[in-house]
Amino acid sequence: MAVQYSCCETEFFIRIVIITLLVLFAGLMSGLTLGLMSMSLVDLEVLIKSGTPSDRKHAAKILPVVRRQHLLLCTLLLCNAAAMEALPIFLDSLVTAWEAIILSVTLILLFGEIFPQAVCSRYGLAIGAAMAPVVRILVWICFPVAYPISKLLDLLLGKDHDALFRxxxxxxxxxxxxxxxxxxxxxxxxxxxxxxxxxxxSEKTARDAMTPISETFAIDINAKLDRDLMKLILEEGHSRVPVYYEQPGNIIGLILVKNLLTVHPADEVPVKNVTIRKIPRVSETMPLYDILNEFQKGHSHMAVVVRDHSDAELSATEKPTDARDVRLDIQGERYPQEKSLKSKRALKKWKSLPSDTNVNKSKSKKWSNDFHSEVLHINDEPLLNFTKEGEAIGIITLEDVIEELLQEEIYDETDLHEGSQ
Known part of the structure; x- marks a missing residue:
């Protein structure tokens, strides 16, 4: 097309204004495409809840606009393409064809792509919030064309593009x-x-945090609480002491050291005559999160870790259970666990937390079946041999789980005393 308007005519200045507006509009669409589409819904929700006051206001304005991402993308690209296609038409009426091509490419590249995207990549939140009303209007204008394309993209690619961090x-x-x-x-x-x-x-199991049976201080249920045994218990410095029957691997309960305050060493009272509390038995593959949740219920802050052979016994036709659906075992029963052992770290010396004075009265179905008493009742009948139901391989306490959470050793008064000797 030949040149129709020369300099200093009214139509010439009108074309200049239109060309300037087209370049600015194309740059705005290009910058908003980069600025708005780079913000995920998760990022905006985080800013709304925990951002600075200004960021919260900006994110609240932007979130409704970017919620339908494909519709927004189609609208911005359609507007940008329309502005860039219209620019050579108006330039062609002012300059020659080859000059129109060079000017349109230069203007679009510099002022329609590079500068707007550079600015919006840095101040995208503020610019997006300021232009949110304009974008809403453009969405409605382009809706007849943008909506079918956005629905096709939803069908092919899916609606949700928000990928949370693993x-x-x-x-x-x-x-x-x-x-x-x-x-x-x-x-x-x-x-x-x-x-x-x-x-x-959640990736660590009871075996990762337990203390091996060989390193655990425990007492025989048939032993007598004489002066030597009482002195040994006090020297160990634990608030809870496991009690075994016949062999150290057959842990049947525990005693609270504070309950021994009324026992006189000269009486040589048998251990079975003092209050012995039941101790839960957990699989070695039980996740530490489940153990922590059960410890919080107050039934016990110590548990026996037993070897798990359930994975080898599961047949190929059996449907595995959910890894979080875990049952604890007090009476010697076994429950299959799906979660396998992830890793094994260096075993550390076992310690227990100070005993609780308040016991949670609510009973947990996961913690025991028909469990009505925390105390182990000793009578003339033979005691249970838990080694037949599952080999005890260690002891785990609440402090062991907390140490895994803190990822460092917790030193108490006894540790400091032993270290100074």
Whole structure:
């Protein structure tokens, strides 16, 4: 098309204004495409709940606009394409054809792509919030064309594009936000360690945190609480002591050291005559999160870890149970566990937490079946041999789980006393 308008005519300035508006409009659409589409719904929800006051206002305005991502994408691209296609038409009426091509490409590249995207990538939240009403209007204008295309994209690609961080990715993200990473993060080393420990807790099992039976201090139920045994119990410094029958691997209960305050060593009272509390038995493959949840109910802060042979006994036709559906065993029964052992770390010395004075009165179905008493009643009948039901391989306490959460050893008064000797 030949040049129709020369300089300094009214139509010439009108074309200049239209060309300028088209370039700015194309740049705005290009910048909003980058700025708005780079914000996931999860990011906006996080900003709405925990961002700065200004970020909360901006995210609240943007969230309804980007909720239908494919419709928004089609609208912005249609508007951008329309502006870029119209630009050479108006340039062609002012300059020659080859000049129109060069000018349109240059203007679109610089002012319609590079500069707008650079600005919106840095200030996308504020610009997106300011232009949210305009984007709403454009969505309705382009709706007849954009909606069918967006529905096709929903059908082919799916509606939800929000990918949450996996556990390993979230752990890495937390590490990068630590102040030791040198990236300006605010999290301290202890905070990142505890968060990482909480993320890893579901992958660890009872075997990872237990104390082996060979390293556990336990007393025979037929022993007498004479002066030597009482002195040994006090020297160990534990608040709970496991009690076994016939052999150390057959743990049948535990005693609270505070209950021995009324026992006189000269009387040589048998252990079976004092209050012995029942001790739960858990599989070695039980996740630490489940053990922690049961410890919080107050029935016991100590459990016997038994060897799990259920994985080998499951047939190929059996449907595996959910890893979180775990049953604890007090009376010697066995329940299959699906969650397998992930890793094994170096075993550490066993310690127990101070005894509780308040016991939760609510009973848990996971903790026992028809479990009406926390006390083991001793009579003339032979005691149970739990080794036939499952080989005890260790003891796990609430403190062991907390140490896995903190990812460092908890030192009490007894540890400090022993270390100074």
């Amino acid at each position: 556990r390993a990715e979230l752990k890495t993200l937390v590490d990068l936000h630590g102040n030791e990473a040198g990236k300006g993060g605010e999290l301290t080393r202890d905070e990142t360690t505890i968060i990482a420990g909480a993320l890893e807790l």
